[in-house]
Amino acid sequence: xxxxxxxxxxxxxxxxxxxxxxxxxxxxxAAMIAELTEHFHQLAADDRVRVVILxxxxxSFCAGAxxxxxxxxxxxxxxxxIADAERLAELFDAAWSFPKPLIGRINGxxxxxxxxxxxxxxxAVAAEGARFSFAEVKLGLVPAVIAxxxxxxxxxxxxRALFVSGERITPERAFEIGxxxxxxxxxxxxxxxxxxxxxxxxxxxxxVAASKQIVDAVWTMERAAARRFVIDAIANxxxxxxxxxxxxxxxxxxxxxxxxx
Numbered sequence: 001x002x003x004x005x006x007x008x009x010x011x012x013x014x015x016x017x018x019x020x021x022x023x024x025x026x027x028x029x030a031a032m033i034a035e036l037t038e039h040f041h042q043l044a045a046d047d048r049v050r051v052v053i054l055x056x057x058x059x060s061f062c063a064g065a066x067x068x069x070x071x072x073x074x075x076x077x078x079x080x081x082i083a084d085a086e087r088l089a090e091l092f093d094a095a096w097s098f099p100k101p102l103i104g105r106i107n108g109x110x111x112x113x114x115x116x117x118x119x120x121x122x123x124a125v126a127a128e129g130a131r132f133s134f135a136e137v138k139l140g141l142v143p144a145v146i147a148x149x150x151x152x153x154x155x156x157x158x159x160r161a162l163f164v165s166g167e168r169i170t171p172e173r174a175f176e177i178g179x180x181x182x183x184x185x186x187x188x189x190x191x192x193x194x195x196x197x198x199x200x201x202x203x204x205x206x207x208v209a210a211s212k213q214i215v216d217a218v219w220t221m222e223r224a225a226a227r228r229f230v231i232d233a234i235a236n237x238x239x240x241x242x243x244x245x246x247x248x249x250x251x252x253x254x255x256x257x258x259x260x261x
Contacts, residue, residue: 005031027066033087064115085144123182133168210236218230
């Protein structure tokens with residue numbers, strides 16, 4: 001039996017998902033896509049997990065599509081390419097709509113679909129040596145599936161500039177356009193990610209999931225529908241168990257039930 005393409009480790013309320021093909025710079029293939037998708041679905045349903053950290057083994061975060069996988073695709077029919085793209089789209093749907101805090105520990109290069117995974121992270125911390133690019137056009141391809149997560153994250157202007165140029169950018173540029181949220185040395189990467197992850201435990205799990213849904217609603221819905229959505233969301237939050245507990249805890253000057261001790 002082959003080694004897993006993705007490994008999962010638990011540390012109390014934290015889960016660490018590691019892309020585990022360092023010899024291939026953690027590049028995507030069919031096995032990695034399937035395993036990562038399944039992990040996201042399982043972790044979404046696991047109440048013991050409060051925060052998920054996504055990273056890569058070795059020197060790279062994710063170098064995009066595996067060369068052997070791309071070589072095989074040369075012989076695929078249009079229908080086979082549709083099916084393959086559907087599986088990739090399911091992965092990015094699962095990552096983008098993941099109901100818990102998803103923190104990216106970006107330890108190295110993130111290219112194409114790897115940069116798409118970065119875009120799915122609620123918080124992404126990049127090591128100083130990390131680099132990012134959407135280089136599909138240099139292969140005569142297009143950043144198609146990942147556009148659904150990249151464009152909302154960095155905006156139309158930056159997406160167009162990077163999609164048409166295939167330019168490789170630094171963490172500083174990635175920070176400027178909103179692809180990552182913090183930059184640190186490789187030595188401090190784990191400590192920075194750990195600090196952010198622990199802070200997430202102060203946040204009510206249901207409120208986190210609802211907040212992520214609100215962001216999508218106001219981005220994707222027609223204005224009147226989004227208005228109705230957010231009005232219902234605050235009413236549901238105020239009358240729900242977390243809202244009741246959180247407000248009472250604040251007024252009584254104590255930690256809420258989900259908070260750190």
